[in-house]
Amino acid sequence: RTNQEICDGLFLSLSTVKTYLARIQAKLKARNRVEVAAWAWEHGAVHPER
Incomplete structure (x- = not known):
C-alpha cells in the first residue's frame, strides 16, 4: 500500500x-520497503488475501 492508503x-x-x-526499516536493517515486505512475508506477519 502507499503511504497515503496506510x-x-x-x-x-x-x-x-x-x-x-x-x-x-531501520530496526530490520532493510534498504527499502520491499525488503520490509519480504521480511514480513517470511516471518508470517502477512497472509495472502482469501
Whole structure:
C-alpha cells in the first residue's frame, strides 16, 4: 500500500506513517520497503488475501 492508503486506513497523519515506516526499516536493517515486505512475508506477519 502507499503511504497515503496506510494513513487513510489507520486514521494517521502522513508524517506519522512515514516515521513509523522509517523506524521499522531501520530496526530490520532493510534498504527499502520491499525488503520490509519480504521480511514480513517470511516471518508470517502477512497472509495472502482469501
